Structures are given as structure tokens and as C-alpha cells.
Amino acid sequence: MIQNILIVLATFIIMELVAWLAHKFVMHGFLWYLHKDHHQKEPGFFEKNDAFF
Numbered sequence: 001m002i003q004n005i006l007i008v009l010a011t012f013i014i015m016e017l018v019a020w021l022a023h024k025f026v027m028h029g030f031l032w033y034l035h036k037d038h039h040q041k042e043p044g045f046f047e048k049n050d051a052f053f
């Protein structure tokens with residue numbers, strides 16, 4: 001029981017870490033041209049970054 005909770009928790013933390021690393025190294029690297037407007041406050045609801053969904 002406790003082991004299952006720990007596995008779920010560890011998976012969640014690893015997923016967050018991977019997402020953060022992917023954001024930092026991939027999206028701020030060669031995908032920066034798509035991701036740039038995600039960090040810029042521009043008018044308009046839609047962004048190029050929406051392509052990631």
C-alpha cells in the first residue's frame with residue numbers, strides 16, 4: 001500500500017523533472033522559435049506554443 005503511494009509519488013516527481021528538463025533543453029533549444037512567444041506577453045489568446053498540446 002505504502003509502496004504503491006511511493007511509486008506514484010516518485011513517478012510524478014520524475015515526470016515533473018523530465019518535463020522541466022525537456023522545457024529547459026529542448027524548448028529553449030532547437031524549438032525556441034515555437035516556444036518563444038510562450039514567455040512573451042503578446043495580445044491574442046492563441047500562441048505557437050499551443051502546438052505542443
Ligand SMILES: [Zn+2]
Pocket residue numbers: 023027028035038039
Ligand atoms: Zn520556456
